[in-house]
Amino acid sequence: MDSLGPVVQIILFFWVPVSQQIGYLKHLNNNVETLKRETKELQDKRHQIQADVDDAISVGKTRVRLVENWLVDVTNIEAQVDSLRMEFEQPRTCLNGCCTNHFSRYKLGKRVVKKLKDVENLKAKGVFDKVAESPRRPRVLEMQTSLPRVQQSTAEETMEEIWQCLHDEENGIIGIYGMGGIGKTTLMKAINNKFIGTDHFNIVIWVTVSKDLNLGLIQEHIGKKLKIRFDDNEDMAEKRDKLFTQLKNVRYLLILDDLWEAFSLDQVGIPKPDKRNRCKITITTRFIRVCNEMDAHKQIRVRTLTPEEAWNLFCERCGDVVMSSEIRPVAEKVAEECSGLPLAIKTVGRAMHGKDKKEVWENALRALKGSSPEIPGMERQVFLPLKLSYDYLENEEIKSCFLYCTLFPEDYEIPIDELVRCWAVEEGFIENVNDLEEATNKGHDILERIKDACLLEKGSYGNKYVRMHDLLRDLAIWITSPSSSIEGSKFLVKAGEGLMQPPEEKMWRGVVRISLMHNKIKDLKITPDCPNLVSLFLNQSSGLVPVCSNFLRTIHSNFFELMPKLQILDLSRTGIESLPMSLLQLVNLRVLILSSCRDLVEVPPLGKLKELQILDLSKSGLKNFPQGIESLVKLKRLDISSTSFTAIPYTMIYGLPSLEEVSMMYLKEKVDGATFSEAVNMKRLRSLSISVSNLNGFIAHDMFHRWFSGLTSFHVEVKSAVFPPFSNKHISIGGCDKFPCGIEGLTKHAFSLYLYKSKGLTSLSKFQGDLKSLRHLLVSECSGVECIIDWREVGDDAFQCLQSLDLHRLLNLEKIFDGGAPPPLNTSLQNFRIIRVISCEKLRSLFSSSMVEQLHQLEVLHISDCSQMKEVIEGDELPHNSFPKLRILRLYGLPELESICSQRFMFISLEEIHVRSCPMLKKLPLFSSSIHEIKGEIEGEREWWERLEWEDEKARSLYTRIYKGP
Structure with a gap:
């Protein structure tokens, strides 16, 4: 155009726009037709794409945002074209219709051309690779949960514990366990929903596993959440690699709900949570074993509801009907029968909703007490889900x-x-x-x-x-x-139901086990036909309740005649005076328990009970030793403790070939040591409980020490040293002025030792080398004891296993440890966990500062009624981090105690402290600054409390919470 002359350029400059403007008017009709045609093609394309979108939506997909915007634009432009078409078809005139309004037609033509370009552009854009895609799953998928507001206390406490575990670094795998129906899944759904709107995890994945473990399905669930496509021909290993590749770069929370069997995370492709990746896995299960096998770092048990919470939940499900003065007393008992199990409370509550007749409620109570599934939904919604745990037990023996x-x-x-x-x-x-x-x-x-x-x-x-x-x-x-x-x-169970009469004889037929224990049946005047009966429990209340006149006293002479298969008979704590001769017809009887039958004066000769393996006559009223016991060649356990037999045929007992356990504690006449020497012939004996009158004869036999070392458990009581055993290898020695030679052979096998009123004892040093296995030591009322351990007399490992030390009423005890500090390599104190010192009046201190260093395992320290104690630790220089594991400190009745130690130090693990009657104490112990609450009680006069010196205001505030005043 530059080659043209100036005049021509000017003419073209003005002519082109003018010709374009004229074209809007001249070609209006053609342009409108073209617009209609292009718009029709655009509509056809819209219909096709909309149909494709509808098909995709029908299978759960969502349309692509670009397609969605295009469809909106097409709809809008179609409306605009229709408006133009209508305007074109309406005549436009001027001068009262005398001529066409060309200016109006010109403007319309210009708009038509512009709209035609818009349609063509939109038509060109209507080409898409895909019109819809699988929906993008939210990072945390909200789950429906029915956590009731009335469970707030129990549920929120457990939820808070789980929540804290999910936010700390120590617990990568958390196991949530509890019985079926207790609310584990409900709790975890609530936890899942708490992560909505948070950025703690990149993704939260929920997988319901259930009883039949299928690792492939677990992979599919996780892959679907991660939007990983697996081909049908891919095996587990290929899927594993895909999952691992994506999960290793994601901070995930994986919730495995209802896990019944453990599995390998590596096999599925799940990276193990650790401090580096900060991922977490929680599992819910009915089995503690699964938590262990999945290497759970933290195990949290879900508990049943408290009675108050259970009642509130029950009311929520039942409605206002339970508030009726007539219904409520029965409704409360019905709720109690659900025993705090949410599943049962909800099921029974729904079944009783709106029931306003007292008779209906009483029938429901009867059904629940009788373990009957009469209540609607009870069998299907409660018993059958619970039965899954029973079904999953490994074999019929365990079931x-x-x-x-x-x-x-x-x-x-x-x-x-x-x-x-x-x-x-x-x-x-x-x-x-x-x-x-x-x-x-x-x-x-x-x-x-x-x-x-x-x-x-x-x-x-x-x-x-x-x-x-x-x-x-x-x-x-x-x-x-x-x-x-x-x-x-089949069982007949009527235990603890307050029965005054035995069940009807027809109810006894066909059952294998019968329990009538803890009832008020005085007489058994029946002869029940029980061809299949194996176990029969007629015993009464536990040892906490004395035998009374309401308990069983009489058994009919023919009562046992028709019980040919009976193996276990328990008559303990009954008031029976004699046993009928029909007892001897129980030729298959294996267990006969007559413990605490105080009124029992005679039993028939037992020689015919050839299958008897356990015979318990302890605390019975028998005066004469039963005849025929020498014939019980299969007898494995015999207990005659606390009996008043006038004569005991020891030789006969020692000759029983199968005897493995013997208990002869607290007999009227103590066993003489010399008499017991024949016991070395009992080759199968593994457990012995015996009271002896002296030690000399007991340990004199040449074979004794080797035989005694072969016992797996024993409780030997010498003279009057009655005290419950601390372990399964326990010795109690009382009233010995002089310990006989050979005592070492007895004590060196013991795990626990009780020394009582033994005047000849001055210190434990005399037992050096013979107490290396000792774990628990109690020394009481031994007036000759001035110290417990003298480092100059014992070896480096004399008490290396000792965990608890109890010192009671040692009136002349001046030091627990003497002879200076323990040798550098000494290990005697390093396993001490509990020290209790009570009524040791001459003790002025407990430890020297040099001994504290070895007490790094000490957890409990109890000092009471030591009237001259000035301080707990003597000395000025304490090692760094003294008592690092001390959790519980008790100081009672210490009138002269001024301080724990002259040097201030901090108990970093202290959880509980009790101080009472320590009026001279100036300062309470320091504790870790991380403690927000401390348990225990501080008791003392207000004047003493006001005099106490405080390290800081926080300490004063924490102690104030547990101060009880005078």
Whole structure:
């Protein structure tokens, strides 16, 4: 254009725009037709793409954002084209319709051209690689949870513990365990939802595993959450590699819900959580074993609801009907029968919702007490889910042992030894092992397996008892009831129901085990036909309740005639005076328990009971030793402790060939040591409990020491030294003015030793080298003792295993340790965990500062009633970090105590402190600055409290919380 002349350039400059403007008017009709055609093609494309989108949405996909915007734009432009078309079709005139309005047509033509370009552009953009895609899953998928507000206390306490574990560095794998229906899944769903809106994890993955472990499905669930596509022909190893590659770069929380079997994380492709990757895995399971096998760093048990929480939840499910003055007393008992198990509370609550008749509630209470699944939903929603744990027990032997626990009353603290002993005999453990000890060990192993499945729990009175949750007991009774359709042994269980009369004889037929323990049946004047009966429990209350006149006193002479298979008979703590001769027809009887039958004066000759393996006559009223015991060649355990036999045929007892356990404690006449020397001929004996009158004859026999060392448990009591044993190898020695030669052979095998009123004892140094295995030592009322250990007289490892030291009423004790500091290599104090010093009036201090360094394992220190004690630790220079593990400190009745130590130091692990009647104490101990609350009690006069010196205000504040005043 530069080659053209200036005039021509000017003409073209103005002509092109003018011609374009004229074209808007001249080509209007053609442009409108073109717009209609292009718009129609655009509409067709929109319909096709919309159909593709609809198909994708129908299979769960979502349309691509670009497609969504395009469809909106097409819809908008179609409306705009329609508007233009309508405007075109409407005539536009001027001068009252005399001529066409060309200016208006010109403007319309210009808009048509512009819209045509928009349609063409939009049509060109309507080409997509994909119109829809799988929805992007949220980082945390919200889960529906029914955690009721009334569970706040128990649930939130457990949730807070889990939450803290998920936020610390120490716990990579957290195991949440508890019985079925207790709310583990509900809690974890609530935990899952707490992570919504947080950035603690890149992704939270929930996998429900359930009973049948399928590692491939676990991989599929995790892969789906991570949007990993697995081909149908990929094997587990290939999937594993894909998962590991993606998960190793992600901070994940993996929740494995309802895990029944452990599996290898490596096999699935899950990187193990550690401090570096800061990932976490939580598992919910019914089995402690699974937590252990999955290497859980922290195990948290989900507990049942408190009575108040259970009642509130029950009310929430039942509605206002439970507030009725007529219904409420019965409703509270119904709620109690659910025993704090949320699953049962919800099920029963739903079934009773709106029920306003007292009779209906009383019927429900009867059904629950009788372990009957009459209440709607009880069998399907409670018993069957709980039964899964029972079904998953490894074999019929373990299942049978679990069912055995139903024979004890509801809420009963079951003695483990008693339980295991019956299992060992009735379940035939003895036939499959070498001796009673191995059978007992097998019983304890089975007990742990049942506890592992949360079907039994630790008793309230410590490790020697177990308890069965009421709902699990109901489940077991349901399984074993004669009316149940489930195959297996049938039981008749009426334990602790207050029966005055025995069940009707027809109820006895066909059952294998019967428990009538803890009732008020005075007389058994029946002859029940029990061809299959194996176990019969007629015993009364535990040892905490004295035998009374309401207990069983009379058994009919023919009572045992029709029980040919009976193996276990327990009549302990009854008021029976004699046993009928029909007892001798129990030719298969293996266990006969007559313990604490104080009124029992005679029993028939027992020689015909050839299968008898356990005979317990302890604390019975028998005066004469039963005849025929010499014929019991299979007898493995004999207990005659605390009896008043006028004469005991020791030689006959020692001659029983199968005897493995003998208990002859606290007899009216102590066993003479010389008489007992023949016991070395008892080759199978493994457990011995015996009271002897003196030690001389007891240890004089040449073979004694070798025989004694072969015992796996013993309790030897010399003279009057009655004290419960601390261990399974315990010796109590009382009233010995002089210890005989050979005592070392007795004490060197002991784990615990009790020395009582032994005037000849001046220190424990005389036992040096013979107490290396000792773990527990109690010295009481030994007036000659001036020190316990003299470092100058003992070896470096004299008390190397000692864990607890108890010193009671040692009136002349001046020092626990004498002879200066322990030698540098001495290990005597390094395992001390508990020290208790009571009523040692001459003690002015407990330790020297040089000894503190070796007490680095000490956890409990108790000092009371030591009237002259000035300070606990003597000396000025304490080692750094003294008492690093001391958790509990008790100071009682120390009127002269001025300080713990003259040098101030901090107890870094102190959790609990008790101070009472220490009026001269100037300062309370320092503790770690990380402690926010300390347990215990501080008692003293207000004047003393106000005089106390404080290190800082925080210490004063924490101690103020536990100060009780005078």
